[in-house]
Structure formats: C-alpha cells, structure tokens
Amino acid sequence: MLLNFIYLSIVVFYSLSILGFFIDFIQNNQRVNRIAFWLLSIVWVLQLLFLIVRTMEYNRLPLMTIFEGMFLYSWIVVTLSLIINKFYKKDFLIFFVNLIGFGIMTISIFAPTGDVSPRLTELLILELLVIHVTLLLLSYGTFTLSFAFSMLYFIQNNMLKRKRWGKRIKRIGNLSTLGQLSYIFTLIGFPLMLLGIILGVIWAWVKFGMVPWFDVKVLSSFLVLFMYGLFLFQWVVKKKRGYSLALLNIAAFLVLLINYFLSTSFSNFHIW
Structure with missing residues (x-):
C-alpha cells in the first residue's frame, strides 16, 4: 500500500516537472523552470524512498525484475540530470533527458512488479x-x-x-x-x-x-x-x-x- 502511494506520487510530481520544463522550453520562463527543478528534486527523493522501502519489503536489492530495472534506470537518469544541472545549467538537457526517464518509468508500470521466482532468487544472490x-x-x-x-x-x-x-x-x-x-x-x-x-x-x-x-x-x-x-x-x-x-x-x-x-x-x- 505504501509503495503504491509513493509510486503514484512519483508519477504525479514527475509529470508536473516535465510539464514545467516543457513550458520553459516554449516560453523561456525561468520561474517555471525553477519550480520544475524542485519538483524533479522531490521526484528523486521519492524514487530513493521507493527503492529503500522495496529493499526492506523484499529483503534484497531492488534490481532483480524488469520493473525494478526500469525504475532504477529512471532514478539514475534523474540523479545524473540533477548533477549536470548543478554544474552546467543545461535546461533543455534536463527536459530531454527526463522525457526519456519518465518514458522508461511509465513503461515499467506494465512490467511484472512482484518478487522473483525461487530459482531466479538463488541465481541473483x-x-x-x-x-x-x-x-x-x-x-x-x-x-x-x-x-x-x-x-x-x-x-x-x-x-x-x-x-x-x-x-x-x-x-x-x-x-x-x-x-x-x-x-x-x-x-x-x-x-x-x-x-x-x-x-x-x-x-x-x-x-x-x-x-x-x-x-x-x-x-x-x-x-x-x-x-x-x-x-x-x-x-x-x-x-x-x-x-x-x-x-x-x-x-x-x-x-x-x-x-x-x-x-x-x-x-x-x-x-x-
């Protein structure tokens, strides 16, 4: 239940962040850009929280299923884009990169989200x-x-x-x-x-x-x-x-x- 709530919050904040970067891309609106950046920062925190909670729930690293792999990929993209923005201030880069990250995370919704099979668990430890x-x-x-x-x-x-x-x-x-x-x-x-x-x-x-x-x-x-x-x-x-x-x-x-x-x-x- 907690994981579902966190995931839903991530989708909402991520969507608003992408929308903000898109508005800035079209209108050159720095105020909207700053809001979009902070929304993306919230997404990063929520994604990290999701990974921690899932690790505790399944008692393993959350990278063993298709869903987890896609989600971790998305988190890495958000992390790198925030770091790049800190040093280079490439607003358009953040927009394009996170379009990909959001797309990957959205696709992950359709991937199996449950725990891995016993056979695969034995291999992946x-x-x-x-x-x-x-x-x-x-x-x-x-x-x-x-x-x-x-x-x-x-x-x-x-x-x-x-x-x-x-x-x-x-x-x-x-x-x-x-x-x-x-x-x-x-x-x-x-x-x-x-x-x-x-x-x-x-x-x-x-x-x-x-x-x-x-x-x-x-x-x-x-x-x-x-x-x-x-x-x-x-x-x-x-x-x-x-x-x-x-x-x-x-x-x-x-x-x-x-x-x-x-x-x-x-x-x-x-x-x-």
Whole structure:
C-alpha cells in the first residue's frame, strides 16, 4: 500500500516537472523552470524512498525484475540530470533527458512488479551478477545523457543552418561544448558497459559452464559496445568532430534501447 502511494506520487510530481520544463522550453520562463527543478528534486527523493522501502519489503536489492530495472534506470537518469544541472545549467538537457526517464518509468508500470521466482532468487544472490546489472544500468544512464547532448547538437546544428537566431540558440549552448559533453559521457559509459558485459560473461561461465554467445541480447550488447567504441575511435584517434558523430551517437543509443528491451521478447537467456 505504501509503495503504491509513493509510486503514484512519483508519477504525479514527475509529470508536473516535465510539464514545467516543457513550458520553459516554449516560453523561456525561468520561474517555471525553477519550480520544475524542485519538483524533479522531490521526484528523486521519492524514487530513493521507493527503492529503500522495496529493499526492506523484499529483503534484497531492488534490481532483480524488469520493473525494478526500469525504475532504477529512471532514478539514475534523474540523479545524473540533477548533477549536470548543478554544474552546467543545461535546461533543455534536463527536459530531454527526463522525457526519456519518465518514458522508461511509465513503461515499467506494465512490467511484472512482484518478487522473483525461487530459482531466479538463488541465481541473483550472487554478488557478481548484482554488480553486472548495476554497472550496465549506470552505463545506460550515462549513455542517456550522452544521447541528450547529441540530440541538442542535432537541433542546434539544424537551427544554425536555417538561420533561426534567437534566445533558444543561446540556451541550447554552442556546438563545441555539446559535442565535448557528449564525448565525455560516452567515455564514462563505455568502460562501465564493458566491465558489466565481462562480469556477465564470467558469471555465466561460473554458474552454467557456458556462455550464450548467440543469445540475441548478448549479440546486441556487443553491437552496442561496438558502436560506442566506434564513436570513441572516431573522436580520439581520427580526431573527427561534428554532425556525423552526433548522428552516430544517436543511432548507438537507439540500438541500446532496442537491446534493453530484448530481454522481455526475444532473449532465451536473459529472462527476468
């Protein structure tokens, strides 16, 4: 009952926060922006409270089911967006990032919310698997921010090409900064995902004596890693910058989203 009340409160406050950021996006209303920011801060507190209560209720870390994974992903996105706003004041970034976070959390409503099966509980108590899941969720959060910066780059680039001058261009930020921040968060997310995949491979080998290399989610995870690796290679080695890299980063994130939801549909190994 308490969890349901907290969850409902999160949805209400999150919706109002997104609405506030949208109004600011359209009207450049700083007062509404400040209200939206504080509403988002309340969302963060409520999400943390939800995770703590669920941990106490089920006596385990809340990342073992599809619902919990999505919810934790959303909390990570909110956390990172609040931190970024503290240091960079990228209002539009907060709006775009939390559209994704809210979408993920909303989709989680349709996911199974109960406890995991005894068989799965036995498997997931291994600390190795917990770290594997946590690292991957953290990488998803950082890649989400990287995607948001690339989307802002894409929007800004097109506005400049069409010579649409105005306050909105200044608020989005210059292309060089957007590209640099997109690179930084990809640079953070890449080793997190790499370590997460490596730990997943080790866990599968220790637990089952085999690794499901041809499982569709495993294959798509390597594809995601390859695309982000290609992005970093183009940036660091080839010294490339600009519009094409922003598109590559956007494409990589779309593949990541497909990969994230594969476990519910096509994967025979990653069954939550």
